[in-house]
């Protein structure tokens with residue numbers, strides 16, 4: 359069976375809303391053309407409570423997928439929820455969608471409308487002819503509880519099937535800044551393929567002698583170094599045991615690093631930046647994204663700023679240009695994350711880096727509360743009425 363592994367579509371992502379839609383569309387169309395099943399390890403949506411127009415985009419995309427008559431079908435399912443389709447389009451909620459207990463997340467809506475099968479915590483067995491593929495899922499688990507969830511006795515390969523274990527978590531080897539994150543070696547053995555979402559750049563590794571794949575997001579969101587590669591998704595062939603990466607049309611992206619201290623003479627910086635931007639635009643094409651990172655000390659901060667803005671002004675119609683002065687990320691990396699590998703840490707949002715550091719510190723101090731910190735933050739961030747959120751949190755903390 360050919361399994362398309364497609365992740366982190368981030369439909370509704372405001373900054374590149376059209377890209378998020380068109381790139382998800384291209385990925386899903388290509389997956390329909392050449393795969394027998396589609397599995398999505400999280401973050402179909404960018405937010406927990408997307409607006410109707412964003413939901414509509416997802417409905418349009420998955421309705422088109424539904425029109426494909428897949429030969430493979432879901433023939434067996436055990437899980438924490440009900441599914442309403444036998445079509446082999448399996449999804450789970452990611453960190454961007456997950457909500458606290460008893461509240462529907464947007465992936466639930468796609469499940470209820472039978473556009474995808476949200477496997478939740480469960481196992482779905484797909485069959486095509488004589489061949490069976492079992493997809494076992496652990497989802498909706500806070501980082502610090504994931505290790506525990508992995509020990510669940512129900513978590514074992516299905517006999518007579520090709521076994522995939524799918525999740526949406528941080529992995530210590532890729533993001534080594536919180537010791538609460540899962541080590542790859544802690545993954546249960548016996549599966550034939552491990553599939554993860556969450557991380558937005560493509561990752562191909564091996565664990566327990568079999569592939570561990572993360573396709574990365576289909577849309578550029580973080581403008582970090584790990585995301586300069588072209589976007590796409592994997593197709594894994596269970597017969598040959600091989601996988602390939604299918605590229606999609608995504609905007610070119612490049613980072614220019616500038617040391618402000620080196621540009622001495624007036625106008626020098628502007629000329630240098632204009633030359634580099636123009637070269638990148640001609641190489642990556644119109645509409646590309648360029649992030650200019652300025653570091654170093656300069657006694658002429660205002661002039662540096664002016665020259666940069668002046669230099670990029672004439673490229674306004676050719677590229678999306680972001681100018682970043684060394685800020686909070688740089689400071690955090692120097693102070694707390696000295697052991698982290700630069701490019702990997704760069705692919706994480708600041709919020710998640712912060713959560714990782716907090717979790718490590720809590721663990722060291724022997725933290726012992728009734729509610730996990732991740733869940734606490736999720737509840738506090740819930741769009742429900744303030745009084746309701748506060749009373750729920752108080753209950754969770756002190757009862």
Ligand SMILES: [Mn+2]
Pocket residue numbers: 366401452454556557558575
């Ligand atoms: Mn994501």
